[in-house]
Amino acid sequence: MSEIKQLYQQLLPTGGFLLDNGNSKTEENQFCYALSPDKGKGVFWQYFFENMFEITKQDFYFFEDFFLESPEPEFLAVQYYSSVSGEEFHPYYQLSPNSLRAYIGGSQKTYRAVYHKNVPIRSVSISIMPDFYNRYLKERLGGEYIDPRNAFKKMVLGVDFPQLVALLKQIQSYSGSGMSAKLFYEGKVLEALALIMEEAKRNQDRKNKIRITKEDEENLNAVADYLDHHYSFPVSLEQLSKIAYMGTTKLKTTFRELFGCNISDYIIRKRMEQAQHLLIGTELSVAEIAQAVGYERADSFSRQFQRTTGLLPREYRNLITKE
Numbered sequence: 001m002s003e004i005k006q007l008y009q010q011l012l013p014t015g016g017f018l019l020d021n022g023n024s025k026t027e028e029n030q031f032c033y034a035l036s037p038d039k040g041k042g043v044f045w046q047y048f049f050e051n052m053f054e055i056t057k058q059d060f061y062f063f064e065d066f067f068l069e070s071p072e073p074e075f076l077a078v079q080y081y082s083s084v085s086g087e088e089f090h091p092y093y094q095l096s097p098n099s100l101r102a103y104i105g106g107s108q109k110t111y112r113a114v115y116h117k118n119v120p121i122r123s124v125s126i127s128i129m130p131d132f133y134n135r136y137l138k139e140r141l142g143g144e145y146i147d148p149r150n151a152f153k154k155m156v157l158g159v160d161f162p163q164l165v166a167l168l169k170q171i172q173s174y175s176g177s178g179m180s181a182k183l184f185y186e187g188k189v190l191e192a193l194a195l196i197m198e199e200a201k202r203n204q205d206r207k208n209k210i211r212i213t214k215e216d217e218e219n220l221n222a223v224a225d226y227l228d229h230h231y232s233f234p235v236s237l238e239q240l241s242k243i244a245y246m247g248t249t250k251l252k253t254t255f256r257e258l259f260g261c262n263i264s265d266y267i268i269r270k271r272m273e274q275a276q277h278l279l280i281g282t283e284l285s286v287a288e289i290a291q292a293v294g295y296e297r298a299d300s301f302s303r304q305f306q307r308t309t310g311l312l313p314r315e316y317r318n319l320i321t322k323e
Helices: 003-014 130-144 148-153 162-173 178-209 214-230 237-244 248-259 263-281 286-292 298-309 313-321
Strands: 017-019 030-035 040-049 053-062 066-071 076-083 086-089 093-095 099-104 110-115 121-128
Touching (some): 003 017, 003 066, 040 178, 053 178, 076 148, 076 162, 099 148, 099 162, 121 162, 130 148, 148 178, 214 237, 248 263, 263 298, 263 313, 286 313, 298 313
Antiparallel strands (some): 017 030, 030 040, 066 110, 086 093, 086 110
């Protein structure tokens, strides 16, 4: 039994998931877990291919905030969330809908995250194990083999990667079994790896053309720190250029390279993160929260919040706070 399979078999019951024998095909390594009625509602589905890779599909929500703490065996994973609300820790990252995440397990790391109650967690993921990328790929590619771990390290968190998202959505909608499932999933895993490695090469080529010195990186981090504390105020590009000690063109190019998004998107992300905290932890009105995070008009704030989370602010607050 693979280490990751054994880990899931320990963690899922702890989280309130019970094996649904009626919807599982254990002889084909397809497992469906239903969330206990006292914990929440929905299912967690898995497909294992020997010790090579694993596919998961999640569609459930918890009645109470759920804190997850789990050791991370050695693996590589990519996951697409169509719906989620929560935070990962160490390093901190706010989970949001329509986002793509890359993970590199191992090194005795511990994964920690909190998932907010009543908000559906809908996602699809591919996890590949060392037997796949250390043995199978080496044997298949021979002298052309490139360690995919390097490509995963170069993936930017939350990156815009429509081809990979489309592939993961194909996996999410597939429901085959038997030999067809084996061929389909193996093909999609190889296709996903090809996309990730091609994107890593493009990013490296682009990075080679854009030279970011250690001094540049320190100055860009100063810009990010400034935005972290001034996201609710009007900030001009000229002002940020002075903080960065570089021209506006270089600032825009190097900021995107270092942080994986442009300056405007970075500000929006910070505003939406704070708005979610205010909606959960305060009784401020939507209009008051809009002003607190830098929007003059509540309707503009609401539209942006819906684009980011998939929900209007009031809908988000009602889901999170309902008993």
